[in-house]
Amino acid sequence: MEIFVPDIYAKSIFDINYDKLIDRGIKCILFDLDNTIAPKGVKSPDKKTIELFEQIEEKGLKLIIVSNSGKKRVTPFKEHLNIDAAHTALKPLKNKYKKIMKIYRFKDNEIAAVGDQLLTDVLGANRMGLTSILVNQISVNDFVWTKMNRVIENKIFKYLEKHSLFKLGEYYD
Ligand SMILES: [Mg+2]
Secondary structure, three states, X not given: OHHHOOOXXXXXXXXXXXXXXXXXXXXXXXXOOEXXXXXXXXXXXXXXHHHHHHHHHHOOOEEEEEOOOOHXXXXXXXXXXXXEEEOOOOOOOOXXXXXXHHHHOOOHHHEEEEEOXXXXXXXXXXXXXXXEEEEOOOOOOOOHHHHHHHHHHHHHHHHHHHOOOOOOOOXXX
C-alpha cells in the first residue's frame, strides 16, 4: 500500500514549495488538470493560476499538463497557460510518462508529478519513480469515472491512516 503514499502532500498547487523541489534536483513538473488546476466545469485557468505558472516557469522549471481528460478539455488550459500538455494520458498507466521522459529527456529523479487523486496521479508517479505530490481536490464535484475512483480512494485513505502511513490534512514536504 506504500505505492499510494505521496512523497509530498500540499493543500493546493499554491502551497507547494517549488524552491525546495529545485533544491532536490527537480527540473520538470507534470500537472494534473481536473480538480488540481481547475474544478470541473471551469473551462480555462483563472488569473491567479496563470500568474503562479509564470512564476514557477521563471524559476526554470519545465511545466507540462498531463491529464486523463480529452483534447477538448485540455486545449484551453494549454493555450492560456502557454505550456505543453498531454491529454488522454491514461494515468496510472506508464506509456504517457515514458513518452514524456523520452521527448523531453528528463530522468525519473528530475520529474515531480502533481495531482489530486491517489489512484491515477500518485500511483502513476510512484510506479514511474517520480516525485509524487498530492494536493487536495479543488472541488468535491467530480466526473462520473472519478466518482467511482473516489470510493476506492476513500478506502485507501482509511487504510493508510490506520497504519500511520498518511493522514488527510497533515501536510508535509
Ligand atoms: Mg484530477
